[in-house]
Amino acid sequence: MPAFSRSTPLPVLPLLSLLLLLALLSLPLTPRAAEPPQLVAGAPAAAAAPAGQVPGAAPGPVLPAPTSALVFANRSVFVFRAPLAGYPPSDRAAGALRRLEAAMARGGPLKPAIRSIPEGTQVLLDGMQLFVVTPADINLLAGDSTDSVAGAAAAHLGMALAEHQEQGSLRYLAVAAAYCAGATLVYALLLRGLSLLHRWAARRSAALLGMRLRDVRLKNVRVLDAEHYIVFARHLLNAALWLLFLMATYLWLAFVLGRVPYTRAWGERLSGYLLDVAGDVGRAVAGALPGMVLVLIIFACARLVALTASSFFKRFESGELQMGWLDRDTALPTRRIASVVIWLFALAMAYPYLPGAHTAAFQGLSVLVGLMVSIGASSVVGQGASGLILMYTRALRKGEYVKVGDSEGTVLEVGMFETRLRTGLGEELALPNAWVMGQTTKNYSRAHTGTGFVLDASVTIGYNTPWRQVHAMLELAAARTEDVAPSPKPYVMQVALHDYYVEYRLVAYAKAEAPRKRVEVLNQLHQHIIDVFNEFGVQMMSPHYMADPPAPMVVPKEDWHLAPARRPDHNPAGASPGKD
Structure with missing residues (x-):
């Protein structure tokens, strides 16, 4: 394995060992069949009374027998799910394994085949029966038939026999070892190249961020610290590096296991799992694309409407237009309310098309956020409503000299949540709008039209x-x-x-x-x-x-x-x- 620089977050060899162990432990492999029990000659097991039942007594409820798999050369050939002629699935699997071993001992072409019989479908090896696939062994509701299931079992048996023969071929094992050595070399070179690329990208990103962010200034003062962004970029590069490491390790492991006959089933499962995940991700992305397109269209339309409304209300703010209750004093709050309503409507329209919007987690989070907002924003809503009342009733205007309670001064701003006054002594007062609504207001600027x-x-x-x-x-x-x-x-x-x-x-x-x-x-x-x-x-x-x-x-x-x-x-x- 190549030596990695100190900038690599973790040693590679322990990581690979851990990944290999986790991969082997997480695979849904069928355990190797236990030593087949010795069958008693004579009457079948069905002649004996079930466990816990007295011979001659009335039959009670019979529990379903556990399933048993026929495993050969580390490959699952068929899973027996029902008893046949009194033999439970475990005895059926053990008998099939004994017949398979006997056929291999006799020699021959070892060619699997199937044949239909009244009880189901036989799986044959060189014309001799190994086992029978019955309707009770398959899922009839899923549309399976005994012929199709038996055909798949015969195909698995053929692969297992071929792999068993390959295990005894020194030439094949030598070729497989060469392939594994070449794949390991490529894997090591790839890890080394990724490590070098990571170090180069870290240096380059640090230099670029330091140079670019140094030029971001406001009135000749730096407003951004490059150190925080450099650390963030380094963590991002480390995460990308280890993601590539894991992907390379996964592919290398699947390839190597697939070259060895005994572990080929594991490699096939790894490859199949990766393809299944990639297919699920691709299908999820493809399924979410139409919804995301609709979301983008909805938000684009909302932005266009919001810009149009903002341009319309700015005419009233500048005094160019005046229409009834809408003038330069009420245009600003009306513009803000219209913008909020437009975006809330757009969010409500786009919500069903967001990915994961119909999941329980997304809905629960939405309920939690709504509950937090409703509980914590009660006073805020009251202040905002009072501010709107003050704006639309025109009780106070910017530049007027007023007295609210014991506070007296010139109105600087009537905001959504507070009203700010500048006193005659130069003090600035921030009065909550709900408090202003509950006080007597004296307006000294409206005693005579057109005066101060x-x-x-x-x-x-x-x-x-x-x-x-x-x-x-x-x-x-x-x-x-x-x-x-x-x-x-x-x-x-x-x-x-x-x-x-x-x-x-x-x-x-x-x-x-x-x-x-x-x-x-x-x-x-x-x-x-x-x-x-x-x-x-x-x-x-x-x-x-x-x-x-x-x-x-x-x-x-x-x-x-x-x-x-x-x-x-x-x-x-x-x-x-x-x-x-």
């Missing part, structure tokens, strides 16, 4: 200040705020008349240009309200006002920039001055 979000500021002023002056000052503060929209015009309302003060509320609008904008705009608006009230000498006692103080609680304009504050013309470089 709404702004409001409340102050409480004493009754001694004219309300018209308060209105004018609040409107002036809104006008001084840059990000407040001039249209619609800001307005002021007296929302409550308390015991000691009047509550005024300024309502204005601003454009939602950035997620942090509303907090910044409110901050500027509050600053300008304080400045305007100080400028006109009106004191603010917000939020509580109970009595007038001894002196007006206002800040003179000359004190607006006391240290550490600075006047606008004294601000350091880069600072953004506030408005007076």
Whole structure:
């Protein structure tokens, strides 16, 4: 045997010995017939009462006799299944073997033949009866006849006799040994060639994978590690190598056993088994091909329909089309739902044509997967349903400024399972859609058509200040705020008349240009309200006002920039001055 490299996963010689042992143990060989029992001259065995039955008693249920095979030269000639004339199958097989040995001892051409008789069909050797094939020995329901079965037995007998003669021929054994030696040499060279090919393929695949995967980069950064793929390719090559080893060993073993007369039956069984497996695989592949063609056609049609639907809904997403309830807000979820429905329908249509779809294992696995999905996805389905409700009711839209419960911010995305907000402080909140559905939502971006979000500021002023002056000052503060929209015009309302003060509320609008904008705009608006009230000498006692103080609680304009504050013309470089 050739020496193999260290890269070979296992030693070859122990593997071959193991394969040979397993092959011999796994073959369904008929055991060699035991030493034939001595037949008692005189009355046949049927004259004796069956075991366990008293002579002269009423016959009871008779159990079927065990079968017995006539084996000669390690080849099964015929299997006796029923008694004949009181002789059980074992006695029939033993008698046939004795008659066969007697015919061989006499010499002659040893030519098998068959002859029909009323009891069945005789199997003859040189005109002498060896045994009789009766209707009870064959399967009449399968359409067999005694003549056909006897003919097959005679053919097996002829092969066994020829092999027995070959076993005694030194010339034939020498030729068989030469064939076996040549096959073994070819087998060893083939194993050596496969080993060398394996080492070359391992080196070549490692070099190619390392070179190809090194060039796979994203923004000049390697995204794939070649080591994992090289290890996987090495394991794949090892599996392919040993598969070829096993196939070569199987073929070599079948050939060698078929050259030796005594083991030829084993070699024929090995070859026949390989051909049967190859035929079964070929028939299975051929039977699955029409179904696979239909599956491919179904999935191709599904992909075409999915692409068409995606192209159609993208027109609505871009705003080119609008039709009833379908617009740019609902087009995306509708496209995803349509895609899922199309592929589920395609899978349901293709399922019966998948190979193994009707097997119990495949069906059990489908039930198990469906049960796991139904149990584990209950909350997911609830979240998805809530997301669809939010999308199709248009309760929230991207870019709107809303308040959901205690969370307030600009809507970044309304997804299938969660809604994301960006607060005025730059935080990003992920709110489960089921929770959003159970909360009160305030939408500040829909107070007026065509505007951004709404702004409001409340102050409480004493009754001694004219309300018209308060209105004018609040409107002036809104006008001084840059990000407040001039249209619609800001307005002021007296929302409550308390015991000691009047509550005024300024309502204005601003454009939602950035997620942090509303907090910044409110901050500027509050600053300008304080400045305007100080400028006109009106004191603010917000939020509580109970009595007038001894002196007006206002800040003179000359004190607006006391240290550490600075006047606008004294601000350091880069600072953004506030408005007076």
